[in-house]
Amino acid sequence: MTKDTHDELPLYEVFIRSKNGLDHKHVGSLHASDAEMALTNARDVYTRRGEGVSIWVVKSTDIVASSPEDKGNFYEPSDDKLYRHPTFFNLPDEVGHM
Amino acid sequence: MDVAKTDFNDLEEAFQAKIDAEKRIEPKEWMPDKYRQTLIRQMSQHAHSEVVGMLPEGNWLTRAPTLKRKAILMAKIQDEGGHGLYLYSATETLGISRDEMFDQLHTGKAKYSTIFNYPTLTWADIGAIGWLVDGAAIVNQIALCRCSYGPYARAMIRICKEESFHQRQGYEIMMTMAQGTKEQREMAQDALNRWWWPTLMMFGPNDTNSANSAQSMKWKIKRQSNDELRQKFIDATVPQAEYLKLRIPDDKLVWNEERGHYDFGDIDWNEFKNVVSGNGLCNRERLKARVDAHDGGKWVRDAALAYAAKKAARKAEAA
Ligand SMILES: [Fe+2]
Ligand SMILES: [Fe+2]
Numbered sequence: 001m002t003k004d005t006h007d008e009l010p011l012y013e014v015f016i017r018s019k020n021g022l023d024h025k026h027v028g029s030l031h032a033s034d035a036e037m038a039l040t041n042a043r044d045v046y047t048r049r050g051e052g053v054s055i056w057v058v059k060s061t062d063i064v065a066s067s068p069e070d071k072g073n074f075y076e077p078s079d080d081k082l083y084r085h086p087t088f089f090n091l092p093d094e095v096g097h098m
Numbered sequence: 099m100d101v102a103k104t105d106f107n108d109l110e111e112a113f114q115a116k117i118d119a120e121k122r123i124e125p126k127e128w129m130p131d132k133y134r135q136t137l138i139r140q141m142s143q144h145a146h147s148e149v150v151g152m153l154p155e156g157n158w159l160t161r162a163p164t165l166k167r168k169a170i171l172m173a174k175i176q177d178e179g180g181h182g183l184y185l186y187s188a189t190e191t192l193g194i195s196r197d198e199m200f201d202q203l204h205t206g207k208a209k210y211s212t213i214f215n216y217p218t219l220t221w222a223d224i225g226a227i228g229w230l231v232d233g234a235a236i237v238n239q240i241a242l243c244r245c246s247y248g249p250y251a252r253a254m255i256r257i258c259k260e261e262s263f264h265q266r267q268g269y270e271i272m273m274t275m276a277q278g279t280k281e282q283r284e285m286a287q288d289a290l291n292r293w294w295w296p297t298l299m300m301f302g303p304n305d306t307n308s309a310n311s312a313q314s315m316k317w318k319i320k321r322q323s324n325d326e327l328r329q330k331f332i333d334a335t336v337p338q339a340e341y342l343k344l345r346i347p348d349d350k351l352v353w354n355e356e357r358g359h360y361d362f363g364d365i366d367w368n369e370f371k372n373v374v375s376g377n378g379l380c381n382r383e384r385l386k387a388r389v390d391a392h393d394g395g396k397w398v399r400d401a402a403l404a405y406a407a408k409k410a411a412r413k414a415e416a417a
Contacts, residue, residue: 005267008196045180068127
């Protein structure tokens with residue numbers, strides 16, 4: 001499945017903030033020759049109906065991702081710390097909402 | 099005992115358990131090779147269909163009856179291009195490159211929906227395509243919004259949000275023509291006559307003849323069978339045709355009180371096979387248009403890459 005792709009335009013991941021107050025969210029990817037083209041292409045491909053007020057594009061090869069295989073070990077440090085959750089503590093009803 | 103084989107069975111069992119629990123599968127997770135291959139085939143064909151689907155409609159872009167209709171058609175066609183791009187991007191997450199997908203389309207190895215191998219003879223065809231072809235696509239795509247593969251499901255949700263406008267603009271064209279002059283009414287009826295049966299074929303072979311369906315249902319790539327979706331489309335569309343006072347070209351079409359569905363006549367599967375295997379009215383023309391567009395755009399892509407390299411070099415020099 002590895003066809004020669006040296007002349008393929010690089011792949012960019014696209015993140016869009018749909019309105020102020022919300023985080024940027026990954027929406028997909030696209031090919032572009034540089035970041036500038038990636039931005040204008042992202043506008044045309046992913047915001048034809050006012051879906052965004054801000055766009056980030058990042059070269060896919062620049063993203064560092066955790067791998068699903070180390071799901072167990074990688075997140076393990078948080079698994080045995082149940083006291084990080086508010087429900088760990090039993091408080092009397094008299095205290096009210098806390 | 100074969101250790102490697104046991105490991106594989108464990109993986110596959112865990113995978114199926116995840117699917118059964120309605121968990122979504124994401125790109126980097128382990129998946130059976132056949133699941134990956136099935137998705138690559140289905141998703142890339144879906145992407146190709148969106149892109150090739152621009153061609154029959156593009157045929158009327160310069161001859162739309164009003165400036166308003168032209169602007170609307172242009173926006174609709176742009177959406178279809180966008181749908182193709184969402185889907186190519188989602189398919190790439192499975193490890194196939196965009197170039198390889200284009201290559202498969204251009205060499206005829208990958209298929210696209212047979213519906214786009216029919217010609218658009220009159221303006222009424224643009225109405226019929228929006229109403230029927232996009233209508234059928236919506237029924238298919240709504241079912242795919244719950245597909246087990248995350249990126250495909252997300253692309254489908256995005257696409258479904260945009261499709262409703264496509265069907266409504268098509269139906270509005272049909273309404274205008276059906277309420278127009280005698281010639282316009284006849285044109286609308288003629289378009290319905292030609293597009294009805296090919297549209298029903300869009301849902302694919304009958305369940306009894308659909309080899310890959312069972313596995314796809316088990317993997318929740320598909321959620322509803324071809325025949326279920328086809329029935330859903332017919333039930334929704336018959337009243338719409340009645341409102342237009344147009345006749346659906348099927349003598350056997352009749353409401354079945356007991357089933358709570360419309361009964362309908364036999365689909366000509368020989369015609370379907372014939373078009374799939376490359377002998378439809380427009381197969382050659384469509385493929386040639388795609389290949390020409392891709393080859394013709396090569397110098398633009400090359401120039402853009404050269405420009406980006408030059409800019410990057412200048413920036414490095416200045417630093
Ligand atoms: Fe579409
Ligand atoms: Fe559409």
